[in-house]
Structure formats: C-alpha cells, structure tokens
Amino acid sequence: MSAGSAEVADEAPTAGNKGLPLLEDLPELAGRRVLVRLDLNVPLFERPDGETVISDDFRIRATLPTLRYLRMQGSDVTVATHLGRPDGPGDRRYSVAPVAERLRELGQDVRVLENLRYSPGEAANSPEFVKDLVRDQDCYVDDAFGVMHRRHASVVGPPGFLPSAAGRLVEREMAAMSVLLHHPPRPFVVVIGGAKVADKISLLRSLGARADKLLVGGGMAFTFFAALGHTTGGSIVDLPRLGECRALLADCPSLVLPMDVLAESDSDSEARTFGRDIPDGWRGLDIGPETREIFCEEISAAGSILWNGPMGVFEDDRFAEGTRAVASALARVNVPRVVGGGDSAAAVDTFGLSGQVGHVSTGGGATLELFEFGDLPGLAALRESPFSRH
Ligand code: ADP
Ligand code: MG
Numbered sequence: 001m002s003a004g005s006a007e008v009a010d011e012a013p014t015a016g017n018k019g020l021p022l023l024e025d026l027p028e029l030a031g032r033r034v035l036v037r038l039d040l041n042v043p044l045f046e047r048p049d050g051e052t053v054i055s056d057d058f059r060i061r062a063t064l065p066t067l068r069y070l071r072m073q074g075s076d077v078t079v080a081t082h083l084g085r086p087d088g089p090g091d092r093r094y095s096v097a098p099v100a101e102r103l104r105e106l107g108q109d110v111r112v113l114e115n116l117r118y119s120p121g122e123a124a125n126s127p128e129f130v131k132d133l134v135r136d137q138d139c140y141v142d143d144a145f146g147v148m149h150r151r152h153a154s155v156v157g158p159p160g161f162l163p164s165a166a167g168r169l170v171e172r173e174m175a176a177m178s179v180l181l182h183h184p185p186r187p188f189v190v191v192i193g194g195a196k197v198a199d200k201i202s203l204l205r206s207l208g209a210r211a212d213k214l215l216v217g218g219g220m221a222f223t224f225f226a227a228l229g230h231t232t233g234g235s236i237v238d239l240p241r242l243g244e245c246r247a248l249l250a251d252c253p254s255l256v257l258p259m260d261v262l263a264e265s266d267s268d269s270e271a272r273t274f275g276r277d278i279p280d281g282w283r284g285l286d287i288g289p290e291t292r293e294i295f296c297e298e299i300s301a302a303g304s305i306l307w308n309g310p311m312g313v314f315e316d317d318r319f320a321e322g323t324r325a326v327a328s329a330l331a332r333v334n335v336p337r338v339v340g341g342g343d344s345a346a347a348v349d350t351f352g353l354s355g356q357v358g359h360v361s362t363g364g365g366a367t368l369e370l371f372e373f374g375d376l377p378g379l380a381a382l383r384e385s386p387f388s389r390h
Contacts, residue, residue, distance in 0.1 A: 021383070021389065029139065032139060033138045033139075035140050036167065038066075042060060043055045052097075054099070057102055064108070079111065080113045083099065089118035099112065123152055125153045126153060130158065131161075134161040137162055140158035143166070145361075147366065148377065149370070159388065161387075163388055163389070173363065187212035188302070190207045190215065191306070191326055192307075193312075194344075213254050214254045215256045222278075224248075224249065225237075226239075226245075231277045232278050233263065233281060235263070235284040236283075260288025261288050263285060265281060265282055285312050285313045286311060286322045292325040299333060305330060305335065306338050308339070323344075331357050339358060341364055
C-alpha cells in the first residue's frame with residue numbers, strides 16, 4: 001500500500017544526514033553512466049485480457065526528484081529494482097516492463113534492468129552478481145529506502161566499487177528520522193501497535209530504553225495483559241513470548257498498556273468495552289475510549305513522536321477509532337513526527353490525513369530496523385564507500 005499520494009517536491013531536504021554521501025557529492029556526472037537502485041516494487045494486478053497493470057504508482061513518482069537531478073546533470077541512467085517475489089527468471093508476472101513503461105510516460109528516458117530478484121545472486125549478495133551490476137558504470141545511487149535493511153547485492157555491493165550517494169528519497173527519509181534517532185525533543189513519545197508481539201518485541205525493548213513514554217496498543221497488548229495475569233478471552237496472545245513481555249514490563253517503566261479494550265462477541269458480533277480482563281467468548285480488537293484519551297493526551301504533550309502499528313483492526317470501521325484517534329492527535333500537534341509501517345501508512349491514507357501527520361515513511365521493515373539498530377546496511381555501505389566524498 002502506498003504511503004499517501006502527495007506529490008514529492010524537488011528541492012533538497014535539510015540537515016540530519018551527517019556522513020551520508022548525497023547526490024551533490026558525486027563526481028562530475030555529464031556523460032557518465034549511473035546505476036540507480038530504486039524501490040519500484042509497485043502493486044500489480046492482471047486484467048482479464050492478461051495484461052499486467054500498475055494499481056498505484058506512488059513509489060514510481062517518489063523517485064522522480066532523483067531521476068530528474070541525474071538527467072539535469074547529463075548522466076546516462078540505468079535503473080535497477082526488484083518487483084514482487086518471482087519464482088525465478090521465467091516468472092513473467094513480475095517483469096519490470098510495466099514499470100519501465102510508466103517511467104517513460106512520466107518523461108524518464110532511462111534504461112531499466114530486468115527484475116533483480118530474477119537472479120538468485122541478488123538475495124544471496126553474490127560477488128559475481130555485484131560485478132555484473134557495476135560493470136561499465138561510473139557511479140551508484142541508492143534511493144531504495146524500503147530495502148536498505150537488506151544485505152542484498154544491489155544494496156550493499158556497488159559502493160565497494162563506485163563513487164556512491166543516497167538519492168533524494170533516502171535523503172528526505174533520513175532528514176526526518178535522524179532527529180528522532182539521535183536527539184529527539186523530549187518527551188519522546190513512541191506509539192507501537194500492530195498484530196503480533198513477536199514482530200516487534202525487540203523493537204519495543206530497544207525503544208523502551210530511549211522513549212519517555214512507550215504506548216502499546218493493537219493485538220500485541222494482549223500478550224502483555226496475559227503476562228500480568230489478566231484473562232484475554234479469544235484475543236490474540238503469543239504464549240511463547242509471555243516471559244519476554246514480563247521481563248520488558250519489569251525493565252521498562254515508560255511502557256503504558258491500554259486501560260480498556262473494545263471487544264467483539266464470538267456469538268453475535270456485538271462490540272463492547274471491557275477493562276483489562278476480557279471474558280471468554282470475546283476478542284479484543286481495538287483500544288477503548290479511556291485509552292484513546294490517555295494516548296491522545298500523551299501525544300499532545302510530546303516533544304517528538306514515533307508511531308508504528310495500528311491500535312486495532314482498523315480495516316473494520318467498528319474497530320478503527322483507536323487508530324483514528326492516534327492519527328488525529330498526531331495531526332493536531334506540530335513537533336517532529338514519524339509514522340512507519342505499511343499498515344499504519346495505509347490507515348493514515350484511509351483517514352484522509354496524509355500530509356498532516358508528519359513524515360510518513362515509505363519503508364516498513366527498513367524503518368523499524370533503523371529505529372531498532374540505529375543504522376541500516378544500505379546506509380552503512382554508502383557511508384563506508386572508499387570512493388565517496390562527503
Ligand atoms: P504496520 O504494517 O504498520 O507495521 P502491522 O503489520 O504490525 O502494522 O500490524 C497491522 C495489522 O494489525 C492490521 O492488519 C490490524 O488489523 C492488525 N491488528 C491490530 N490490532 C489488532 C487486534 N487487536 N487483533 C488482531 N489484529 C490486530
Ligand atoms: Mg504490516
């Protein structure tokens with residue numbers, strides 16, 4: 001799902017990219033060949049006549065500032081991207097042809113390499129595949145923020161061979177996020193939700209140490225409730241993680257759990273609010289009204305905010321209020337804010353709040369790993385390139 005539909009501006013973002021080589025740091029580009037790694041992994045669907053069509057081209061449009069810059073400098077651009085999860089090179093469903101066509105329609109006269117994931121060397125980070133990619137190229141640009149957490153050949157390989165730089169999208173993402181990463185204005189409020197505690201427990205541990213308030217909602221709250229000895233009815237509980245949740249509760253005084261929960265009855269789909277004990281026959285699917293109020297108050301008092309993961313099953317209108325309340329509270333404040341995660345971005349879009357909630361990251365896993373580990377393999381490769389100036 002796209003992270004909103006706002007057009008991406010052409011001007012360069014400001015500060016926050018210390019040590020990261022940017023487009024301006026590349027050597028003279030006129031007449032030189034530039035390999036550009038983009039994330040053009042757009043949603044596709046097959047029409048009844050068999051033709052594959054792009055259903056949302058946001059990711060393609062988001063790369064235009066970088067492509068326009070390179071063309072203005074007179075360079076000869078080769079674009080590389082992955083697309084879907086093909087079963088080998090014969091899988092024509094994931095050919096980049098529709099993406100190349102869309103780039104042409106958007107005025108970008110560039111060469112587009114076939115789907116990187118057609119080659120097993122991409123995910124395996126094979127040195128031979130890296131050599132194939134950089135052969136005859138003069139420079140490398142990485143603007144594929146969404147895959148910068150992957151040690152794939154096209155992400156971490158080329159900076160070892162070519163003068164390299166981050167593109168505009170990566171620059172913009174990092175300018176927004178480095179504030180929260182390195183010196184978040186206090187109080188730093190982190191809101192984490194989503195379905196599974198297993199996906200995010202190490203992120204919670206890492207952020208719990210840095211945040212002044214760690215507000216936990218969504219399906220993952222129920223494993224914490226279970227760890228505290230509450231009944232959880234039919235809510236999703238990850239029993240193998242009970243011990244880790246208990247340890248986190250003991251170690252992390254900033255962690256705030258919901259006070260109440262909106263649950264659905266198994267028998268007749270009635271929705272009702274409970275405290276932290278959910279009876280049998282009921283499944284908790286959203287935070288309750290009291291929790292909405294507490295979370296919104298914390299957000300309005302925040303000096304900076306990071307939000308990842310919906311507070312409930314927002315895809316069902318009846319259980320979207322918690323997520324909507326958080327998104328609206330974010331829209332009402334004017335402090336550094338970052339929203340990460342594909343479903344969270346989709347929720348913001350559904351509520352019509354894109355452009356009002358701060359920086360909505362285009363990276364799901366990449367954003368989470370950046371906040372968990374403080375860096376990404378793709379960023380490190382650019383910073384450490386022996387050929388880059390900055
Ligand atoms: P993101 O993509 O923003 O990182 P996740 O993928 O972690 O978010 O989680 C999103 C999913 O979590 C949504 O599909 C939502 O329906 C689900 N979810 C949220 N709360 C609950 C809940 N209480 N029970 C079950 N699923 C939930
Ligand atoms: Mg998700």
